[in-house]
Amino acid sequence: MSKINTKQKWSKEEEELLMNMFYNDKSYEEIGAKLGRSYSSVAGRKHIIRKKAGEAEAARRLALKKTMRVIPNVKKPAAIKVAEKVLESSLIGKKIREGSHDALKQLTRLVLHAEMLETQNTALKVQLAKIEKALRD
Numbered sequence: 001m002s003k004i005n006t007k008q009k010w011s012k013e014e015e016e017l018l019m020n021m022f023y024n025d026k027s028y029e030e031i032g033a034k035l036g037r038s039y040s041s042v043a044g045r046k047h048i049i050r051k052k053a054g055e056a057e058a059a060r061r062l063a064l065k066k067t068m069r070v071i072p073n074v075k076k077p078a079a080i081k082v083a084e085k086v087l088e089s090s091l092i093g094k095k096i097r098e099g100s101h102d103a104l105k106q107l108t109r110l111v112l113h114a115e116m117l118e119t120q121n122t123a124l125k126v127q128l129a130k131i132e133k134a135l136r137d
Contacts (some may be wrong), residue, residue: 009043022046062111 010018014035021031028042080081 014043015049018042018046019049 009118014037015113017035018031023036026034028039028046032042037045
């Protein structure tokens, strides 16, 4: 039997192997034997990895939704590209991929701020139109 790792951090390679074996219908015992980890360690890590992936997907959907609101008349494929670029290139996107809850909060704040600015922009455009009309008359 292989030696069991105790309290050692998971490497990216181990996480990738875990998920590959999991998606190839390997049991936690088989995965644990291959990685030198316990059943509960493998099960717990798989849960953490899938939770991070779910949070990243939720952040991607939120960014897409907000992008489509902030940029009027944008087609969905273009909005998807903008949202994904923001998430891929930004520090917040990196933190989200790493599973940081603070990053999700920051993204939410930024999106709300962008919505507020868009609302203010619309109100200013209306005021400008009124002023221009008054000047013409």
